Every structure is written in structure tokens, then in C-alpha cells.
Amino acid sequence: MDMHEVPRAEPPHPAQDVFEHVGYRLKQAHAALRGAMDAVLREHALTVPQYSCLEVLAARPGLSNAELARATFVTRQSMNVVLRGLQSAGLLSRPDTVATGRARPTTLTDEGRRRLRAAQRDVYAVEARMVSALPAGRLEALLTDLGRVTRALHDDHPDHAGALGEPGT
Amino acid sequence: MDMHEVPRAEPPHPAQDVFEHVGYRLKQAHAALRGAMDAVLREHALTVPQYSCLEVLAARPGLSNAELARATFVTRQSMNVVLRGLQSAGLLSRPDTVATGRARPTTLTDEGRRRLRAAQRDVYAVEARMVSALPAGRLEALLTDLGRVTRALHDDHPDHAGALGEPGT
DNA sequence: AGTTCAATGTCAGAACCTTGACATATTCGA
DNA sequence: TCGAATATGTCAAGGTTCTGACATTGAACT
Numbered sequence: 001m002d003m004h005e006v007p008r009a010e011p012p013h014p015a016q017d018v019f020e021h022v023g024y025r026l027k028q029a030h031a032a033l034r035g036a037m038d039a040v041l042r043e044h045a046l047t048v049p050q051y052s053c054l055e056v057l058a059a060r061p062g063l064s065n066a067e068l069a070r071a072t073f074v075t076r077q078s079m080n081v082v083l084r085g086l087q088s089a090g091l092l093s094r095p096d097t098v099a100t101g102r103a104r105p106t107t108l109t110d111e112g113r114r115r116l117r118a119a120q121r122d123v124y125a126v127e128a129r130m131v132s133a134l135p136a137g138r139l140e141a142l143l144t145d146l147g148r149v150t151r152a153l154h155d156d157h158p159d160h161a162g163a164l165g166e167p168g169t
Numbered sequence: 170m171d172m173h174e175v176p177r178a179e180p181p182h183p184a185q186d187v188f189e190h191v192g193y194r195l196k197q198a199h200a201a202l203r204g205a206m207d208a209v210l211r212e213h214a215l216t217v218p219q220y221s222c223l224e225v226l227a228a229r230p231g232l233s234n235a236e237l238a239r240a241t242f243v244t245r246q247s248m249n250v251v252l253r254g255l256q257s258a259g260l261l262s263r264p265d266t267v268a269t270g271r272a273r274p275t276t277l278t279d280e281g282r283r284r285l286r287a288a289q290r291d292v293y294a295v296e297a298r299m300v301s302a303l304p305a306g307r308l309e310a311l312l313t314d315l316g317r318v319t320r321a322l323h324d325d326h327p328d329h330a331g332a333l334g335e336p337g338t
Numbered sequence: 339a340g341t342t343c344a345a346t347g348t349c350a351g352a353a354c355c356t357t358g359a360c361a362t363a364t365t366c367g368a
Numbered sequence: 369t370c371g372a373a374t375a376t377g378t379c380a381a382g383g384t385t386c387t388g389a390c391a392t393t394g395a396a397c398t
Contacts, residue, residue, distance in 0.1 A: 001362090002200075012336070014293050014296040014297060014300070017228070018225065018227075020299065020312060021296055022296060022300060022311065022312065023202055023206070023278070023292075023295070023296055023299070023331065024309070025243050025311075025312055025315040025316065025319075026195075026199055026202055026315065027199065027202070027221075027242060028242065028315070028319050029195055029315045029318050029319045029322075030195055030196065030199040031242035032194070032318070032322035032323055032336070033192055033195055033340090035322070036270045036322045036325070037192070047353095047354090049355095051273070054274050056187065058187075059186070059187045059188070061265045063204055063376090064376075065194045065376075065377065065378095066375075066376055066377080072265060072354075073196060073197065073200035073217075075197030075355070075356060075357085076376075076377070076378090077355080077356070077357085077377095077378080077379090078354080078355055078356075080377070080378070081354085086341090100363085100364085101235055101363065101364065101375090101376080102362065102363055102364085102375080102376045102377060103363095103375085103376060103377085106379085108377095118199050123192075126192070126322070127183040127191060127192055128183065128331050129321050129322065129324075130191050130192070130318045130321055131191060131313065132321070133317040133318055134314055134317055138310070138314055139191070140309065141307070142191065142194075142311065142314045142315075142318075143189060143191065143194055144172075145303055145307055145310075145311045146194040146195065146197070146198045146311075147194065148303055149198050149201070149202075149299045149302055149303070149311075150197050150201045151302065152298050152299055152302030153198075153201035153204070153205045153295070153298065153299065154201055155250075155298075156205070156298065159190040164211055203363060218384090218385095231381080233346075233347090233364070234346075234347065234348095235345075235347080242384090243385075244385075244386060244387085245346075245348090246347095246349090246385080246386070246387090247347070247384075247385055247386075249347070250385090261387090266346055269393090269394080270345095270346080270393065270394065271346045271392065271393050271394085272343080272345085272346060272347085272393095273346095273347085323347080
């Protein structure tokens with residue numbers, strides 16, 4: 001263990017108690033969010049990856065399979081099966097052939113937009129529950145710090161860093 | 170951002186941009202952490218659930234299968250296969266029979282403690298990278314806010330809430 | 339006691355996601 | 369121009385996790 005305590009110099013060491021590590025708390029919060037979203041989306045016959053796909057697609061129409069995969073933090077292969085399912089359900093459409101390149105731009109159908117809107121009502125209630133649990137002004141700090149943590153992790157693992165939603169500064 | 174920020178009522182609505190939602194940022198940070206830990210633990214021949222199990226077990230010796238599952242945010246069934254693997258690898262031990270009840274208390278073996286210590290060196294470097302990315306004093310705020318978010322989500326989904334690592338206040 | 343209830347451990351099946359690989363298409367540089 | 373590097377879509381195989389179900393055990397209640 002430690003030779004002796006560092007005199008409260010705010011050391012960048014992990015806390016002694018595992019349950020107060022940033023990683024543990026992050027995992028805990030994510031698990032809670034996942035569970036809440038699973039429960040809510042079940043009534044809409046949508047999985048979390050499916051919903052995430054629709055949500056991102058509504059914000060950035062025309063994204064390709066690989067781009068959607070990066071934006072939702074899954075592999076291209078996983079997103080491929082998600083897209084097949086959503087396409088066969090009539091919630092989105094992709095051109096069978098494309099003028100140039102291999103990437104096929106994906107767009108929501110009217111039915112897809114309808115289903116997304118219905119699900120958003122419940123999912124946004126979950127989001128609102130998280131936001132309202134934070135003291136005034138702390139939301140922005142939380143978002144900023146989560147961004148810092150993400151960037152710090154990507155710095156040493158520059159796989160698909162700097163995807164969507166990464167603030168410039 | 171804006172210099173003249175009026176002390177508005179800070180509405181608990183989700184942001185317009187999906188990529189600035191708390192849920193999205195949480196998922197993003199978790200994915201980055203998961204990737205970093207995966208990469209680091211691969212050299213120790215451990216998966217993230219396996220490492221989590223060892224870590225929790227070191228902090229709370231004698232936990233049962235179900236308790237470990239709750240502490241690491243997986244189902245009993247998943248933890249069961251993790252425990253089987255770790256047991257057959259000789260990293261932990263469980264009594265075949267128990268005096269009372271059904272729960273079998275799990276404890277690390279010496280080899281388990283050794284492997285955990287080796288892996289911790291690398292995992293704690295990841296944790297330190299996250300912590301050092303935060304401005305001074307913001308670590309505690311981040312932990313607190315993540316706790317608030319978790320509690321808020323559990324309030325409406327009181328499945329296995331109040332597990333380990335939940336601060337009393 | 340006897341019964342209901344909750345919690346635990348486990349089995350079986352399905353669903354999910356990942357790693358690895360390959361073919362195709364664009365871009366870039368020698 | 370041609371080849372290397374990069375990016376995309378897709379297939380195949382494996383591992384992981386979850387949902388659903390059941391038996392067992394202890395606790396709570398009547």
C-alpha cells in the first residue's frame with residue numbers, strides 16, 4: 001500500500017475505496033441508464049441500439065453504416081444487423097446502389113420518424129430525471145467533465161476518437 | 170460561452186442537440202473507458218467482468234454470487250459463468266457446501282491476489298489518466314453528480330438499487 | 339406448525355456483440 | 369499510371385450476456 005499519506009495535495013491517484021473510483025461510478029451510472037432505457041423502450045418494441053440509431057439518424061440524416069456505428073459506440077458489424085432490422089421494419093431506407101463510393105446514406109422513413117417521436121417522449125423523461133437530479137448549473141460542468149474524461153481516454157487509444165458530439169474546445 | 174448568462178430557471182429539458190445529452194455523453198465516456206480497460210486487460214488475460222469481480226472481491230471478501238453480480242452490474246447468470254472461469258483458473262475459491270443458506274462466500278486465492286495486483290497497476294494508470302484530465306477539485310463534484318444521476322434513475326426503477334458504493338448522503 | 343414471500347444458485351435457450359477475414363472502392367504518393 | 373494505404377460493407381464463427389424458468393433455502397406472517 002502507501003508508505004504514508006500525501007498531505008492533501010489532491011493527488012491524481014485513484015481513491016483507496018474501489019467504489020469511489022471514477023471508473024466504477026461511471027459504470028454504475030451507465031448501467032442505471034441502460035436499465036431505465038431498456039425498460040422504457042420495451043414498450044415501444046425497440047432496443048437501445050435501435051433507438052440510438054434512429055436518434056442519431058434524425059440528427060444527422062444520410063449517415064452511413066460505419067458512421068452510425070462510430071456515433072453509437074458499436075462495431076460496424078453490429079450496426080449492420082441493427083440497420084437490417086430497422087430497414088425490414090420499414091423505419092429507414094437505404095439506396096440499393098450508390099453513385100460513388102461504397103457508403104450508402106441512410107435516412108428515416110415517415111414511419112421511422114413517427115416511432116422515434118413516440119419513443120423520445122419516454123426516453124426524454126428519463127433524461128429529464130437525470131438532469132433534474134443535478135443542482136443548478138452543474139449540468140454543464142458534468143457534460144464538460146465527461147468530455148474531458150473521454151478525451152483523456154482516447155488520447156492513449158486513438159481508435160475512433162473525435163467522433164460526433166465532441167466539443168471543439 | 171455567453172457572458173451575460175441570466176440566472177435562468179435551468180429547465181430540466183434535454184438539450185436540443187442529441188450529442189449534448191447527459192445520456193449520450195455518459196454512454197460515450199463509458200465506451201471509452203471500456204475500450205481502454207479492454208486493451209489494458211488483454212495483456213493480463215482478463216476480461217473486464219473478470220477484473221471487476223476480482224477487484225470487488227478484494228474490497229469485500231466473502232461476497233456471494235448474487236452480491237457480486239449486483240456490485241458489478243451484471244446478472245446472476247453472467248456472474249455465475251465468470252466465477253466458474255475464475256475458479257477453474259485458480260484465482261478464487263468457494264466452499265462446495267455451506268453451513269446455512271444457499272449463498273457460497275467467495276474469496277480470492279493467493280494467485281488471484283497476485284494477478285489482480287498485476288492488473289491493477291495498468292488499470293489504475295487508466296483511472297489516473299481520467300482523474301488528471303479533470304481540473305482541481307472537480308473530481309469530487311463529478312463523483313457526486315454521477316451518484317445523483319444514478320440515484321435518480323434508480324428511484325423509478327428500484328430493481329437492485331442501493332447496491333455497493335452508494336454514498337449515504 | 340404451516341404458508342406465503344423473497345432471495346439464491348443453476349440450467350437452457352435465444353439474442354446480442356465482438357473478433358477476424360475478405361472483397362470492393364476511393365485517395366494518395368512514388 | 370500504378371501500387372499502397374485507407375475506408376466501407378459484408379460474411380462467418382465464437383464468445384458473452386440476457387431472458388425465462390425451476391428448485392432450494394431462509395425469513396416473515398397467520
